Amino acid sequence: MADVAQGFDYVVVGGGTAGCALAARLSEDSRRTVCLLEAGGSGRSVFIKVPGAIVMAQRSASLNWRFQSVPQAELNGRRIPVPRGRGLGGSALINGMVYFRGNPRDYDAWAAAGAAGWSYREILPYFRRSEHNENFGSSVYHGRGGPMNVRSVTRPNPLNFSFFDALAGLGYSYRDDLNGADSEGMGLRQLSIRRGTRETTASALLRPALGRPNLVVLTGTQATRIVLEGRRAVAVEARSADGGLLLKAHREIVLTAGAIQSPQLLMLSGIGDGEHLGALGIPVRHDLPGVGRNLHDHLASPVHMRTRDPASYGVSLRAMPRNLWNIAEYLVSRRGPLANNVFESAAFVKSVPGLDKPDVQLVFQPAKRPDPSFPYPLGHGFAISPVGLYPRSRGRVTLAGPDPFAAPLIDPNLLSAPEDLPPLINGIRLARKIFASTAFAKYRAEETSPGSAAQSDAELAAYIRAEAYTVHHPVSTCRMGNDAAAVVDPQLKVVGLDNLRVADASVFPSIIGGNTNAAIVMIAEKACDLILGRPPPAPETFDASDTPKNDTDHPA
Numbered sequence: 001m002a003d004v005a006q007g008f009d010y011v012v013v014g015g016g017t018a019g020c021a022l023a024a025r026l027s028e029d030s031r032r033t034v035c036l037l038e039a040g041g042s043g044r045s046v047f048i049k050v051p052g053a054i055v056m057a058q059r060s061a062s063l064n065w066r067f068q069s070v071p072q073a074e075l076n077g078r079r080i081p082v083p084r085g086r087g088l089g090g091s092a093l094i095n096g097m098v099y100f101r102g103n104p105r106d107y108d109a110w111a112a113a114g115a116a117g118w119s120y121r122e123i124l125p126y127f128r129r130s131e132h133n134e135n136f137g138s139s140v141y142h143g144r145g146g147p148m149n150v151r152s153v154t155r156p157n158p159l160n161f162s163f164f165d166a167l168a169g170l171g172y173s174y175r176d177d178l179n180g181a182d183s184e185g186m187g188l189r190q191l192s193i194r195r196g197t198r199e200t201t202a203s204a205l206l207r208p209a210l211g212r213p214n215l216v217v218l219t220g221t222q223a224t225r226i227v228l229e230g231r232r233a234v235a236v237e238a239r240s241a242d243g244g245l246l247l248k249a250h251r252e253i254v255l256t257a258g259a260i261q262s263p264q265l266l267m268l269s270g271i272g273d274g275e276h277l278g279a280l281g282i283p284v285r286h287d288l289p290g291v292g293r294n295l296h297d298h299l300a301s302p303v304h305m306r307t308r309d310p311a312s313y314g315v316s317l318r319a320m321p322r323n324l325w326n327i328a329e330y331l332v333s334r335r336g337p338l339a340n341n342v343f344e345s346a347a348f349v350k351s352v353p354g355l356d357k358p359d360v361q362l363v364f365q366p367a368k369r370p371d372p373s374f375p376y377p378l379g380h381g382f383a384i385s386p387v388g389l390y391p392r393s394r395g396r397v398t399l400a401g402p403d404p405f406a407a408p409l410i411d412p413n414l415l416s417a418p419e420d421l422p423p424l425i426n427g428i429r430l431a432r433k434i435f436a437s438t439a440f441a442k443y444r445a446e447e448t449s450p451g452s453a454a455q456s457d458a459e460l461a462a463y464i465r466a467e468a469y470t471v472h473h474p475v476s477t478c479r480m481g482n483d484a485a486a487v488v489d490p491q492l493k494v495v496g497l498d499n500l501r502v503a504d505a506s507v508f509p510s511i512i513g514g515n516t517n518a519a520i521v522m523i524a525e526k527a528c529d530l531i532l533g534r535p536p537p538a539p540e541t542f543d544a545s546d547t548p549k550n551d552t553d554h555p556a
């Protein structure tokens with residue numbers, strides 16, 4: 001029986017995407033005791049469950065840490081929102097539920113950069129292990145029978161087909177499976193949704209494990225420091241409403257507090273850049289200058305259109321009967337638009353010819369921009385948000401001071417690399433071509449932003465600086481590698497210390513060309529094997545002809 005006073009074999013810090021999966025997997029071995037610490041609450045709320053209530057979930061102060069970046073010099077000095085989920089489930093409590101693994105070559109680049117064991121062939125079995133794909137499993141690329149439910153968008157809004165038709169007219173191909181051999185082209189999203197409700201590692205992996213006597217989950221408990229004895233991590237200091245706690249770890253401590261708060265906790269514990277910590281009066285226990293560096297994220301610059309046509313999701317008199325029907329349909333059968341996210345399709349394109357993989361994601365949204373004072377779009381429209389997939393800009397997370405409850409300083413240093421601007425400018429131009437095509441003519445839409453006055457590169461760059469935002473995929477602040485600046489090695493062990501690993505978004509060697517959640521579940525699956533000393537699964541052999549066909553209808 002696990003017990004706080006006795007300590008645990010493993011203490012996992014942060015009950016988000018990675019932490020819930022890891023704690024559940026580690027505790028499958030009943031001989032090992034596991035404690036999962038989560039600063040937030042249970043993560044149960046109707047706003048989380050209903051996929052269509054996503055904006056309400058994101059706006060909830062109890063579910064979102066609501067960090068902000070420091071002023072961004074290349075974005076007109078703006079502070080950029082950095083939402084992070086809070087509660088069991090972590091950022092997946094408030095995320096867009098998109099299940100996309102990025103480009104297979106991203107992982108080969110990880111391995112080539114020093115992350116031995118993390119090539120696509122080696123990590124593909126871990127993606128399959130966690131997945132139950134309703135549409136594509138079981139195949140080389142997909143799993144059936146895994147804990148996390150994945151399904152494609154059901155009954156997409158007709159505007160998605162205008163998006164596909166326009167892209168087909170421009171020479172792009174439709175992909176049944178954006179998570180197959182190749183994602184270049186367009187397709188419907190795959191989503192982390194089960195029977196019409198949001199699926200997270202908390203709902204899929206942790207909750208079914210909660211009855212295990214060897215697993216203790218402490219919510220409302222924030223880790224404030226990792227205790228070192230010499231080079232060995234031995235305990236976690238934490239605080240809850242009842243006071244301070246010391247959680248001893250007999251085997252290992254694993255940080256899964258995410259790309260902002262894992263480096264924060266390391267630095268609060270005296271593990272980080274000695275100069276920075278010394279300046280704040282924090283005793284340096286282990287000088288590791290890479291901690292908090294390499295922060296990067298995906299930047300997006302949307303093209304918004306407005307129309308009187310009521311085909312899009314939105315609140316209007318003409319759409320009222322349909323909206324009421326959709327609410328009733330969801331309440332009765334968990335189907336319809338409220339059982340999907342709004343971002344139903346996407347395209348992956350090369351912003352210039354000759355690249356070896358797409359460098360821009362066009363996120364299509366059959367809805368107008370939501371009003372700041374109302375969670376749903378008032379009126380009708382649609383948008384394409386070009387997202388730069390491989391930013392070169394690198395920033396840093398640092399501490400504002402030694403107070404563990406103070407927000408860290410988050411500086412993604414967006415657009416500091418000039419190469420990050422052209423893919424966004426080209427993406428805006430491509431989005432405009434799509435909206436100017438005959439496929440969209442019937443909607444008689446007008447562009448509301450950037451607006452027809454912005455045409456030249458300089459005008460579009462000015463728009464991007466004024467309006468671009470990140471799509472909430474911060475990574476790499478405890479970068480994995482085998483070089484002197486790496487924070488963790490390919491076994492996810494903090495370099496130079498014993499019994500301490502990091503296993504979340506912060507270990508990405510570099511950002512993948514897509515949404516990050518699925519890759520983080522994969523990291524947790526592999527971390528479990530690494531921690532328990534289990535041999536890895538055999539690397540996958542595959543070729544493009546193995547890409548499965550969708551079971552469901554799709555545009556030809």
Ligand SMILES: Cc1cc2nc3c(=O)[nH]c(=O)nc-3n(C[C@H](O)[C@H](O)[C@H](O)COP(=O)(O)OP(=O)(O)OC[C@H]3O[C@@H](n4cnc5c(N)ncnc54)[C@H](O)[C@@H]3O)c2cc1C
Nearest residue numbers: 014016017018039090091095096097098223258505515517
């Ligand atoms: C608004 C939004 C939309 C997104 N949309 C998508 C999407 O559609 N698809 C996709 O793939 N990805 C998406 N993402 C990204 C994805 O959700 C995250 O990359 C992923 O959830 C991060 O997982 P993680 O385990 O690294 O950290 P998190 O899931 O953020 O978990 C960290 C956990 O640690 C807890 N914690 C932090 N500090 C402490 C401490 N000191 N003590 C105890 N607990 C602590 C936090 O409360 C949190 O629960 C989105 C993210 C956001 C915010």
